[in-house]
Amino acid sequence: MTKFIHTIIVFVLATFSISIHANSEGEAMYGALGCASCHGENGRSNDEAIPSLAGKDVEWIIQQLEYFQSGQRQNSYMNAMAPMAEGFERSIAEYLSIQDPQR
């Protein structure tokens, strides 16, 4: 019985830490790559020339990053920034999608 409870506890902790990790990677990369310096903390931009990303659809964000990477969408800042997000598009998009667009 003790072993059974132990197994359950380990399982719950493992599941919990995996889900925390999935969100924090996107959050960490959003900060580390400097996205936050333009798009604002938690994806809420303070500058009207820069779009807010909080609460946007995951697939849509990934698509925009791919358009900037391929040059299909042109913006001098984003054509430079998007390639740096390579490999992290989904985790960053997932992090942004669950941020509250309201302050």
Ligand code: HEC
């Ligand atoms: C130097 C400022 C700057 C930085 C740094 C920056 N962006 Fe942007 N981003 C912009 C601007 C300006 C636009 C609007 C481009 C346009 O009008 O087409 C934009 C657009 C976007 C869009 C499309 C939003 C929309 O409403 O169309 C996404 C998604 C995005 N950025 C994600 C990111 C991510 C992820 C990072 C970090 C890897 C990042 N940006 C870093 C300035 C920046």
